Amino acid sequence: MQRIKALISCICFFMASGAAAGAGLAADTLRINGSGSCLDLMKPLIQAYEKINRDVRVEMEPPLGSSGAVKALVAGSLDLAVNGRPLRPEEAAKGAHQQPYGRTPLAIVAGNGCPVTNITTRELEAIYNGTTTRWRNGEIIRLVLRPREDIDTRIMRSLSPGMDGAVSAALARPGMIVAVTDTDAYQTIVKTPGSLGAVGLTSVLVNRLPLVTLTLNGVRPLPRAVASGAYPLAKEIVFVTRPAPPPAVRKFLDFVHSPQGRAIAEKAGVLVAARHAPHE
Known part of the structure; x- marks a missing residue:
C-alpha cells in the first residue's frame, strides 16, 4: 500500500511539473x-x-x-x-x-573633439563634394557615408539640390568610408578621428553615444523642431x-x-x- 501511495505521489508530481512546464511554454x-x-x-x-x-x-x-x-x-x-x-x-x-x-531627427554628428558645434547646409555641401577636407583646427574630416540606396542617404540628399549632387560626389570618390547598417555607422563615427556623419537621434540618446551632435543652420535636431519644420532631416x-x-x-x-x-x-x-x- 505504501508503494502504491508513493507511486501515486510521483505521478501527481510529474503531472504538476508538466503542467507548470506547459504554462511556461505557453508564455x-x-x-x-x-x-x-x-x-x-x-x-x-x-x-x-x-x-x-x-x-x-x-x-x-x-x-x-x-x-x-x-x-x-x-x-x-x-x-x-x-x-x-x-x-x-x-x-x-x-x-x-x-x-x-x-x-526622429536624423542628426548630423561628429566625433568627440570636433571643433564646431554648428554646421550649415553650404558647409555640408562643401564637405561632401570634397571642397572642404579639414576642420578649422586642421584635422582631416573623415566622412562616414551610407550606401547609395539607404534611406539615410536619401534623406541627406533631400536637404538641398546642392547636397544631392554633393552626396553623389562623395559616394563616387575612392577610399570613402561606407557603413552598411545604422549600428555600423555610429560605431564607426565614434571610433574614427575627425569623423562626420548622420545618425538617428534615437540611437544617440538611447545608447548615450560619445558624439558631438551638431546644430544644422543653428537648429538643434529635436522632435519639436521636426514638428515645426525648422529641422528638415527626419x-x-x-x-x-x-x-x-x-x-x-x-x-x-x-x-x-x-x-x-x-x-x-x-x-x-x-x-x-x-x-x-x-x-x-
Missing part, C-alpha cells in the same frame, strides 16, 4: 527586428513592457535592416518589424501591413505586421501607443504621431 514570445535606429528605440520600450508583462518574452536579434526584417516577417520568422521607412509597394503586395508611429518609424497579427503583437502595439509608451518614445527622441486607426 507569449514576441520576435522583433528592423533597422538599427528603430531597434534602439525598442530597447527602453521592451524593458518597460516586460516589467508589467512578466509572461512575455521578447526576442530581438542584431538588426536585419528594414528590407531584411520585412522579408523575415512575411516568411513567418518575425512577429513585428520596426522600420526606418514606409513599405515599398512590392512589400505591401506580399501581405505586409504598416502602422506609422512617428519620426527618419520615419514604422511598425510592420502580417495581415492578422497575433495577440502578443496587438498587445505590444497597444502599449507603445499608450501614454506610457509615448512618453518613453518621446524621451528617446521620437515625435510620436497620432494613432489614426486601431490594428485589425
